[in-house]
Amino acid sequence: MEEWRFIDFGIVDIRDMMAMDEAILKAGEENTFFFWTPKKSIILGFFQKANIELDLAQCKDYTITRRISGGGIAFSDDRCRQINYGVVGTIDNELFPMDIVESYKQICGVLIDTLIHYNLNAAFRPINDVVVDNRKISGNAQTRWEGKLLQNGTLLLDFDIEEMLRISNIPKEKFMDKKIASVREGLTWLDRELGEQRDMIEIQNVIKKKFEDRFHVRLISGSLTGKEKEFTNSLLPRYYSNEWVYR
Amino acid sequence: MIKTQQGIHKSKGGLIRSFVSAENGKIKEISISGDFFLFPEEAFFKIAEELKGIEAKREKVQQKIEEIYKRENIQSPGTLPADFMESIMKALEE
Numbered sequence: 001m002e003e004w005r006f007i008d009f010g011i012v013d014i015r016d017m018m019a020m021d022e023a024i025l026k027a028g029e030e031n032t033f034f035f036w037t038p039k040k041s042i043i044l045g046f047f048q049k050a051n052i053e054l055d056l057a058q059c060k061d062y063t064i065t066r067r068i069s070g071g072g073i074a075f076s077d078d079r080c081r082q083i084n085y086g087v088v089g090t091i092d093n094e095l096f097p098m099d100i101v102e103s104y105k106q107i108c109g110v111l112i113d114t115l116i117h118y119n120l121n122a123a124f125r126p127i128n129d130v131v132v133d134n135r136k137i138s139g140n141a142q143t144r145w146e147g148k149l150l151q152n153g154t155l156l157l158d159f160d161i162e163e164m165l166r167i168s169n170i171p172k173e174k175f176m177d178k179k180i181a182s183v184r185e186g187l188t189w190l191d192r193e194l195g196e197q198r199d200m201i202e203i204q205n206v207i208k209k210k211f212e213d214r215f216h217v218r219l220i221s222g223s224l225t226g227k228e229k230e231f232t233n234s235l236l237p238r239y240y241s242n243e244w245v246y247r
Numbered sequence: 248m249i250k251t252q253q254g255i256h257k258s259k260g261g262l263i264r265s266f267v268s269a270e271n272g273k274i275k276e277i278s279i280s281g282d283f284f285l286f287p288e289e290a291f292f293k294i295a296e297e298l299k300g301i302e303a304k305r306e307k308v309q310q311k312i313e314e315i316y317k318r319e320n321i322q323s324p325g326t327l328p329a330d331f332m333e334s335i336m337k338a339l340e341e
Contacts, residue, residue: 045282046288046291047279047280047281047282047283047285047288047291048280048281048282049264049278049280052264052280068288069284069288070261070282070283070284070285070288071261071282071283071284072261072282073282100284100286100322100324101324126325127259127260127284127324127325128284128324141284142284143286143288144286144287
């Protein structure tokens with residue numbers, strides 16, 4: 001059976017993580033699956049503007065950066081009840097389809113298989129969401145580079161709606177209860193669906209197993225190569241710069 | 248004083264926000280942002296760049312965006328050149 005690299009980055013600063021993420025895509029030489037847990041942070045999609053999306057005065061204790069893929073804000077509070085993953089793979093038209101939506105579907109399938117393992121009614125919602133009973137539980141973002149793809153995504157275990165709305169650039173005075181209710185309608189998280197808190201490591205292990213089954217590979221724990229580390233270091237200044245974040 | 252207005256349009260692929268001003272019937276200032284997806288990402292900046300000076304009319308704007316899509320091999324799942332055009336025109340009509 002083919003062996004792919006697996007890395008658990010643990011709790012990380014998202015600026016370092018986004019640099020490593022890009023380095024695995026651009027300087028890596030093998031298919032890789034990885035997890036990380038972000039500290040209190042906001043990651044902007046490539047095409048978003050910080051001052052338009054965020055109430056910056058409310059974001060002072062958040063680390064903010066931008067990723068190289070499109071899509072919306074990835075917000076993490078300090079409870080760390082969120083599983084973030086990354087996949088880097090060579091687009092081979094089998095395991096990783098050329099068609100963008102099909103490739104999202106293939107990778108999101110790992111999360112769907114995981115949620116079904118917990119007896120939840122999970123499904124793929126094009127273009128890039130995983131839903132449980134039609135409520136979004138996972139957002140995913142993909143970019144491509146020289147025949148490879150990088151997909152990042154998150155599986156929510158818990159979510160602080162009020163905090164998310166507090167940092168968003170929306171009028172705060174009016175209709176706050178309505179806004180909370182509307183987000184609660186469209187979004188969900190695993191703790192809520194299961195009615196209890198499951199151990200995060202346990203869930204990660206289920207995801208790993210479902211990944212191996214879906215891609216017919218064995219995941220072998222590894223770390224960044226010298227080349228990837230060097231490339232990461234060359235990218236760090238950008239991820240830490242105001243020009244990149246507030247452009 | 249020329250006012251820059253915001254136009255918001257939701258495509259299947261995401262929300263497109265445009266800030267646009269026009270002068271003498273032509274696009275003067277333009278910035279586009281949002282939570283859509285577009286590959287290759289860097290090609291996106293050419294859209295705003297090349298729309299400057301273009302006649303502020305639906306057909307002209309869409310034609311230009313389509314031309315850039317073709318030349319740069321842009322793919323944007325769930326978002327069409329017409330979606331960007333709608334967002335831009337909404338800003339102009341504000």
